[in-house]
Amino acid sequence: xxxxxxxxxxxxxxxxxxxxxxxxxxxxxxxxxxxxxxxxxxxxxxxxxxxxxxxxxxxxxxxxxxxxxxxxxxxxxxxxxxxxxxxxxxxxxxxxxxxxxxxxxxxxxxxxxxxxxxxxxxxxxxxxxxxxxxxxxxxxxxxxxxxxxxxxxxxxxxxxxx
Amino acid sequence: xxxxxxxxxxxxxxxxxxxxxxxxxxxxxxxxxxxxxxxxxxxxxxxxxxxxxxxxxxxxxxxxxxxxxxxxxxxxxxxxxxxxxxxxxxxxxxxxxxxxxxxxxxxxxxxxxxxxxxxxxxxxxxxxxxxxxxxxxxxxxxxxxxxxxxxxxxxxxxxxxxxxxxxxxxxxxxxxxxxxxxxxxxxxxxxxxxxxxxxxxxxxxxxxxxxxxxxxxxxxxxxxxxxxxxxxxxxxxxxxxxxxxxxxxxxxxxxxxxxxxxxxxxxxxxxxxxxxxxxxxxxxxxxxxxxxxxxxxxxxxxxxxxxxxxxxxxxxxxxxxxxxxxxxxxxxxxxxxxxxxxxxxxxxxxxxxxxxxxxxxxxxxxxxxxxxxxxxxxxxxxxxxxxxxxxxxxxxxxxxxxxxxxxxxxxxxxxxxxxxxxxxxxxxxxxxxxxxxxxxxxxxxxxxxxxxxxxxxxxxxxxxxxxxxxxxxxxxxxxxxxxxxxxxxxxxxxxxxxxxxxxxxxxxxxxxxxxxxxxxxxxxxxxxxxxxxxxxxxxxxxxxxxxxxxxxxxxxxxxxxxxxxxxxxxxxxxxxxxxxxxxxxxxxxxxxxxxxxxxxxxxxxxxxxxxxxxxxxxxxxxxxxxxxxxxxxxxxxxxxxxxxxxxxxxxxxxxxxxxxxxxxxxxxxxxxxxxxxxxxxxxxxxxxxxxxxxxxxxxxxxxxxxxxxxxxxxxxxxxxxxxxxxxxxxxxxxxxxxxxxxxxxxxxxxxxxxx
Numbered sequence: 001x002x003x004x005x006x007x008x009x010x011x012x013x014x015x016x017x018x019x020x021x022x023x024x025x026x027x028x029x030x031x032x033x034x035x036x037x038x039x040x041x042x043x044x045x046x047x048x049x050x051x052x053x054x055x056x057x058x059x060x061x062x063x064x065x066x067x068x069x070x071x072x073x074x075x076x077x078x079x080x081x082x083x084x085x086x087x088x089x090x091x092x093x094x095x096x097x098x099x100x101x102x103x104x105x106x107x108x109x110x111x112x113x114x115x116x117x118x119x120x121x122x123x124x125x126x127x128x129x130x131x132x133x134x135x136x137x138x139x140x141x142x143x144x145x146x147x148x149x150x151x152x153x154x155x156x157x158x159x160x161x162x
Numbered sequence: 163x164x165x166x167x168x169x170x171x172x173x174x175x176x177x178x179x180x181x182x183x184x185x186x187x188x189x190x191x192x193x194x195x196x197x198x199x200x201x202x203x204x205x206x207x208x209x210x211x212x213x214x215x216x217x218x219x220x221x222x223x224x225x226x227x228x229x230x231x232x233x234x235x236x237x238x239x240x241x242x243x244x245x246x247x248x249x250x251x252x253x254x255x256x257x258x259x260x261x262x263x264x265x266x267x268x269x270x271x272x273x274x275x276x277x278x279x280x281x282x283x284x285x286x287x288x289x290x291x292x293x294x295x296x297x298x299x300x301x302x303x304x305x306x307x308x309x310x311x312x313x314x315x316x317x318x319x320x321x322x323x324x325x326x327x328x329x330x331x332x333x334x335x336x337x338x339x340x341x342x343x344x345x346x347x348x349x350x351x352x353x354x355x356x357x358x359x360x361x362x363x364x365x366x367x368x369x370x371x372x373x374x375x376x377x378x379x380x381x382x383x384x385x386x387x388x389x390x391x392x393x394x395x396x397x398x399x400x401x402x403x404x405x406x407x408x409x410x411x412x413x414x415x416x417x418x419x420x421x422x423x424x425x426x427x428x429x430x431x432x433x434x435x436x437x438x439x440x441x442x443x444x445x446x447x448x449x450x451x452x453x454x455x456x457x458x459x460x461x462x463x464x465x466x467x468x469x470x471x472x473x474x475x476x477x478x479x480x481x482x483x484x485x486x487x488x489x490x491x492x493x494x495x496x497x498x499x500x501x502x503x504x505x506x507x508x509x510x511x512x513x514x515x516x517x518x519x520x521x522x523x524x525x526x527x528x529x530x531x532x533x534x535x536x537x538x539x540x541x542x543x544x545x546x547x548x549x550x551x552x553x554x555x556x557x558x559x560x561x562x563x564x565x566x567x568x569x570x571x572x573x574x575x576x577x578x579x580x581x582x583x584x585x586x587x588x589x590x591x592x593x594x595x596x597x598x599x600x601x602x603x604x605x606x607x608x609x610x611x612x613x614x615x616x617x618x619x620x621x622x623x624x625x626x627x628x629x630x631x632x633x634x635x636x637x638x639x640x641x642x643x644x645x646x647x648x649x650x651x652x653x654x655x656x657x658x659x660x661x662x663x664x665x666x667x668x669x670x671x672x673x674x675x676x677x678x679x680x681x682x683x684x685x686x687x688x689x690x691x692x693x694x695x696x697x698x699x700x701x702x703x704x705x706x707x708x709x710x711x712x713x714x715x716x717x718x719x720x721x722x723x724x725x726x727x728x729x730x731x732x733x734x735x736x737x738x739x740x741x742x743x744x745x746x747x748x749x750x751x752x753x754x755x756x757x758x759x760x761x762x763x764x765x766x767x768x769x770x771x772x773x774x775x776x777x778x779x780x781x782x783x784x785x786x787x788x789x790x791x792x793x794x795x796x797x798x799x800x801x802x803x804x805x806x807x808x809x810x811x812x813x814x815x816x817x818x819x820x821x822x823x824x825x826x827x828x829x830x831x832x833x834x835x836x837x838x839x840x841x842x843x844x845x846x847x848x849x850x851x852x853x854x855x856x857x858x859x860x861x862x863x864x865x866x867x868x869x870x871x872x873x874x875x876x877x878x879x880x881x882x883x884x885x886x887x888x889x890x891x892x893x894x895x896x897x898x899x900x901x902x903x904x905x906x907x908x909x910x911x912x913x914x915x916x917x
Contacts, residue, residue: 021278035191036184038406040356041439045840048356076184090182094174097804100812101646102181103356103406109182131848135840137356137407138646140811141851143804 007068009034010078018065024058025049027065028075036076036106040135047134050107050114051075057114059133076106079113088151089113098147100138108134112148122152167727168659169869172804175651176669177404177644186404189374190360190436197362198227200425200435201280202418203270203287204444205262208298208514208833209309210291212260212269219286220272225279228428229287230271232258235424238390242482243414243519244382249489250619252320252481254312257390257420262291263311263479264514265833266444268417273425273433296514298833300452300476303513311479311512320477321485324492324508328562334468334503338459342540346532347900349825350451350476351816353521354845357406358442363422364432371423372399378408378643379683383415384675390420400675408645409816410520410876411447413685414482418445443838447519448826450475450487450510454532458501460540464551466501473508473529475518482519484510486619491525493564495533498574498611499555514833516826520685522813523879526612527820534608534884535899538891548888549587549607552772553578557611565618565766571862573770573796574611580857581607581774581794600782603789604893607774608885614691614866614873617766624692624764625679628657628700629757630708634728634742636661636668638700641681642693644672647875648805649689655801656694656868660701661708662725663741679759687769687873690801694868696762703758711753712744767864769872771795773814773881777889781912784905786890788818788852791882795856798863798872806874807856813878814854819845821883821901 002017009032016031025042028034028051040048042061049060052074079087089109092098099105108131115122115130122130127148128141136144180186217229235257242255262269270287274280297303303311303318311318335341361375371393377383380400388398405412418435426433437445452475459468473492477484492508537555541548556574563569581587590605615622627639638657644650650670658665672678681693705725713720716739718732725731731738745753774792779785793810800806823844827836837843863870883901891897896911 029191030193033193034184035187038188038357039190039436040358040406041840043439043839045439046356076182080183086179086182090179093182094178097172097808099178099181099646100648100805100808101356101407102177102186102404103188103646105181106184128848128851135356135845135847137354137409137816137845138812139808140813140815140854141848142811142854143808145848 003066005066005069007070008072010074020066022065023061024063024065024068025060028060034075034077038103038106040103047111048104048107050110050134052110052114055117057111076110079109088154092147092150096147096150097143098139104134104136108136108144116152116155120152120155124149166659168655168665169799169801170803172802173651173655173665175648175805177650180404188357188404188406189362189376189402190357192362192374192434194362194364194432197432197434198273198275198429199277199280200271200273200422200433201277201284202268202421203284204266205269207262207291207293208265209294209296210262211294212262212289213292214290215270216288217270220283223279223283223286225275226272226283228273228425230421230424231269232260236390236392240386240390242480244379244386250483250486250616252485254481257417264516266516266835267479268445271421271425273429296833298513298515298828298830300474300511300513303511311514315512318512320481320510320512324489326493326496326504326506328496329503331468331470331503331505335459337461337467339462340460340540340543341457342536342543343457344536344899346454346456346535348452348528348531349902350448350827351820351824352443352446352448352826352843353409353411354843355407355409355412358437358439359416359418360436361419361422362432362434363426365427370397370399372401373419373423374401375419376405376412377402378412378645378685380643380675381641381681382683383419386415387419387423391423401673402643403673405643405645409522410524410685413520413683414447416445439840440838443826443843444516444835447482447517447521449521449527450477450518450525452476452528454529456532456536458536458540460544462544464544464546464554466499466555468503469495469501471495471506475510476513476515477510478513478515478517480517482517484518487520487525489619491529494526494529497557497561497564498530498533498609499537499552500557500561515828516835522816522876524876527880527883530610530880531883531901535887538888539897547591549578549582552609563768565613567766569768570864573862574609576859576861577770577772577794577796578609580859581772581792584794584857585774585792601778601780602893603776603778604889604891605774605776606885606887606889606892607772608881608883608888609772610877610880611768611770612687612877612880613766613768615688615764615766616686617764622682622688622692622764624696624762625681625759626693626696626700627679627757627759628697628704630704630745630755632746632752632755634663634667634740634745636663637671638668638697639671639678640693640697641678642672642689643684645684647809648802649684651805652690652801653694653697656698657701660698661705663728667728687875690871691767691867691873692762692764694871695764695866696760698868699760699762700758703760704756707756708741708744712739715739715744764866767866767872769795769797769874769877771877771881773885775882775885775889777886777893779890779893779908781894784908786822786903786908788886790852791854793854793856793878794859795874795877796859796862797874798867799860799870800858801871803858806858809874810856810878811854814882815846815851817879817882818886821886821903823902825902
């Protein structure tokens with residue numbers, strides 16, 4: 001019953017046996033052993049499972065595992081440029097306090113990555129719009145927005161300011 | 163303040179790298195060899211006897227390994243929330259009962275090879291119910307002919323009513339120039355932590371249970387698992403590393419923990435059980451819905467001559483923290499705004515509604531919502547500015563706090579004064595109002611105070627062990643859980659400061675009941691206050707021993723030594739020695755390591771806040787938007803400014819939700835859940851959240867906490883609610899005495915005002 005799915009995850013070619021009813025989220029967490037992507041609702045409401053599918057942000061719980069054949073997925077585990085280095089978003093989430101319990105954080109950071117890839121110079125309103133699908137219950141978003149703004153500045157965008 | 167090296171600095175939190183890279187492990191991330199998946203079957207009726215449960219078809223389903231019902235689990239009456247030493251909670255639950263008391267209560271559990279199989283099997287379990295009359299509202303449950311929900315709780319009272327009396331209210335009301343009374347009604351917000359409840363259980367061949375659980379109270383969970391399953395404590399090990407929020411509610415057990423352990427025992431395989439998001443609503447804990455009837459007498463000068471209140475909370479089907487929440491919420495009305503004559507009553511009532519429990523603010527959110535709004539009402543009737551009226555009545559140094567302790571310092575007055583100055587309150591109050599156009603703006607302010615620690619309801623203790631390694635690094639052993647607030651970082655800062663080593667040289671060992679010192683749990687805004695003080699005491703002992711050892715080598719008296727940032731110096735000389743040299747092996751011979759433990763039994767301290775809020779009300783749609791919040795908090799010494807401010811901002815987010823959009827609702831006809839999900843249970847998200855300008859004062863440090871630190875976790879959720887309601891009144895002149903305040907109600911209120 002399981003299908004063989006060849007997919008590139010975080011730059012690595014993977015071959016996974018996937019039941020046709022399994023979501024990409026469950027495939028990542030259970031079959032691929034990548035538990036950084038979190039399950040907050042499993043029905044597309046909370047954004048904790050946001051990953052990049054061919055560079056675009058998706059809720060992994062709303063994609064079937066068998067749909068990703070031949071495609072490219074980036075999860076939170078794939079964001080570090082090197083094992084001993086953090087992505088500027090990760091550094092800034094630490095510095096500015098953009099994470100507390102950390103459960104929404106992987107999804108928020110992946111969404112922020114997608115946002116900055118598309119719009120390196122977002123206004124605060126654009127950042128807040130970009131995060132509209134990501135629920136954080138700890139921070140009030142203030143420090144998440146600050147961390148993303150700081151990253152935009154650091155990466156050369158952020159000219160439009162706060 | 164500059165004499166401190168680590169306290170007051172936003173050091174890099176050691177829990178963060180794992181969180182931002184996805185490598186932090188939460189209980190649900192665990193996969194053990196041979197692990198099965200458990201699921202709960204939940205009732206489809208709110209109140210019934212279970213006449214028959216047939217599990218034969220489920221057991222025969224391929225891949226199903228075990229099915230449990232009330233017929234084959236231990237029948238031990240237990241505390242739904244494990245504080246057996248306290249009067250905060252009620253002993254009224256079984257793992258699975260022969261009766262169900264709310265819609266969605268678990269009646270059976272399945273373990274299977276996959277989650278999908280377990281779910282299929284749930285549908286194959288046949289349950290026949292004999293319906294009992296159900297009551298969902300407090301008035302129904304208190305009616306003389308109401309069905310009895312729990313044996314031994316006549317009148318459906320969870321506990322005896324709380325009565326608090328000081329002075330003479332009759333004389334106080336006779337003294338009053340103005341008497342105001344009103345009833346304030348609160349909805350049912352839920353904590354909605356991002357990580358659904360989860361546990362993984364495994365038994366070893368020697369009969370020892372290991373349970374990975376997302377809980378705020380691992381030692382309490384150990385105790386109750388041991389008690390109910392009939393095990394000694396050393397045969398139960400509870401582990402919790404990272405957890406995805408709790409906000410108070412994850413002090414309870416949710417039936418799953420017992421069932422997960424029993425399924426694992428029966429199958430001799432590890433079992434994981436994870437709630438769906440829907441189940442976090444159905445089987446989770448909400449804040450107590452309820453009413454506060456409040457009557458106060460005021461003299462012309464604004465002083466309060468009498469205060470009388472009746473607090474009534476809907477506990478839902480089980481007691482959980484009902485007694486504690488009722489006691490704390492009711493007693494809170496003795497204070498905040500000074501009054502010598504008070505008569506307060508609090509009741510907590512069983513119904514067949516979902517279970518209410520502990521949630522950030524613990525009863526005080528509800529009662530201070532009423533109290534603060536009524537002060538606003540009084541200010542208008544007395545012709546006084548509301549901030550001025552609250553300032554005049556603000557609790558201050560030496561006043562008796564709700565716990566019976568004298569208040570330390572003038573924290574509330576400081577917060578109000580600073581907020582007035584910060585937002586330019588007098589100018590705002592007298593500004594020209596837009597007389598035209600559909601959108602009106604208004605400003606409001608609200609006040610609160612909240613205790614660090616659960617004293618006197620619980621006589622708590624904080625424990626810590628500090629060990630210095632032979633390279634001069636330090637490990638703090640603590641049993642307290644990290645909910646995400648940065649508590650472990652704060653404790654490590656305290657140890658580094660006290661011991662005189664660099665922050666990077668301290669790490670925290672936690673999350674294992676087999677290893678860490680006993681801990682009561684992470685709740686009641688007490689982790690930094692109580693656990694931090696215990697850590698400071700243990701660190702001080704280690705430091706004493708360290709300096710004694712260094713004294714010989716430095717040829718000085720220990721009393722003349724000082725240690726800072728890992729370097730020991732002799733006062734008034736240039737002789738120095740690193741901590742590493744002082745403790746390291748001498749001539750190849752290892753020196754005895756230094757380890758010290760401390761226990762701290764706190765009483766209580768209070769933190770304070772005043773929140774200033776601007777709202778915008780669209781009079782055509784009824785939509786209320788919060789435009790900005792200026793929270794001013796007095797929390798004693800601030801240990802990690804970024805983490806403290808983050809907690810304040812997050813509390814404000816939840817408080818805005820409570821006040822405007824969040825309400826977990828059930829069908830009043832059958833108790834069925836109506837909005838158990840994030841689409842229908844509306845929380846403020848990134849686009850709804852206003853800018854927050856957080857101000858933290860350090861004007862009233864408390865000698866009970868480390869370096870004068872006090873709690874912060876619960877405070878920010880309390881003052882924001884009344885501040886919003888008061889701002890709405892300022893904007894449109896309609897007074898709301900309930901939450902959440904919905905757009906429909908705004909429109910209705912405006913219509914009534916113009917009639």
